[in-house]
Amino acid sequence: GENVEQHPSTLSVQEGDSAVIKCTYSDSASNYFPWYKQELGKRPQLIIDIRSNVGEKKDQRIAVTLNKTAKHFSLHITETQPEDSAVYFCAATHTGGFKTIFGAGTRLFVKA
Amino acid sequence: GAVVSQHPSWVICKSGTSVKIECRSLDFQATTMFWYRQFPKQSLMLMATSNEGSKATYEQGVEKDKFLINHASLTLSTLTVTSAHPEDSSFYICSALDTSSYNEQFFGPGTRLTVL
Numbered sequence: 686g687e688n689v690e691q692h693p694s695t696l697s698v699q700e701g702d703s704a705v706i707k708c709t710y711s712d713s714a715s716n717y718f719p720w721y722k723q724e725l726g727k728r729p730q731l732i733i734d735i736r737s738n739v740g741e742k743k744d745q746r747i748a749v750t751l752n753k754t755a756k757h758f759s760l761h762i763t764e765t766q767p768e769d770s771a772v773y774f775c776a777a778t779h780t781g782g783f784k785t786i787f788g789a790g791t792r793l794f795v796k797a
Numbered sequence: 798g799a800v801v802s803q804h805p806s807w808v809i810c811k812s813g814t815s816v817k818i819e820c821r822s823l824d825f826q827a828t829t830m831f832w833y834r835q836f837p838k839q840s841l842m843l844m845a846t847s848n849e850g851s852k853a854t855y856e857q858g859v860e861k862d863k864f865l866i867n868h869a870s871l872t873l874s875t876l877t878v879t880s881a882h883p884e885d886s887s888f889y890i891c892s893a894l895d896t897s898s899y900n901e902q903f904f905g906p907g908t909r910l911t912v913l
Binding site: 717719726727728729730731734774780783784785786787788789790 | 829831839840841842843846888890894900901902904905906907909
């Protein structure tokens with residue numbers, strides 16, 4: 686089955702700096718890679734996603750890159766703000782099989 | 798985006814009792830829903846895939862007789878934790894697949910279960 690690894694587990698940055706979170710997946714059949722932000726005690730919120738037919742996607746301060754050959758994808762947050770502090774999860778799934786496997790999560794701290 | 802509700806949002810029960818958690822898709826029909834469990838400071842672990850009108854598919858290590866799942870309609874799936882024990886205390890989150898929205902998953906707000 687699919688296995689998703691996520692690094693780092695904790696990331697601390699200064700406000701205004703960039704943050705990068707990296708994930709790898711094992712199942713080459715996976716074709717959809719969402720990223721979620723979860724605040725304490727709340728549901729995960731989809732912040733950006735990428736499909737396997739695209740190498741990069743950007744939405745304002747957030748971007749995601751995908752390297753299908755190497756089976757890794759990354760989340761980039763630029764100009765970080767204190768409200769970006771949360772736990773971020775990457776995930777991998779196949780839209781035909783639907784099951785989504787999550788990475789272990791990255792706790793991001795943005796210091797003002 | 799689509800809305801998924803969960804009820805109750807939190808529950809405290811005595812060891813040995815059963816607890817039912819409901820997951821509803823409010824503005825779309827969901828043939829597939831998922832149940833996750835999340836322990837403190839950990840990731841979401843998929844417990845089972847719930848398919849409307851058929852038996853749920855459980856992940857390895859999840860006891861199907863302990864975590865009963867029923868998906869009797871296109872908008873409702875229920876998870877019943879039977880004979881709950883303190884180690885079952887966790888945050889349970891459901892999600893529903895919206896096939897009209899590129900199979901995007903929409904998560905419920907979660908249910909915090911505490912077993913005394």
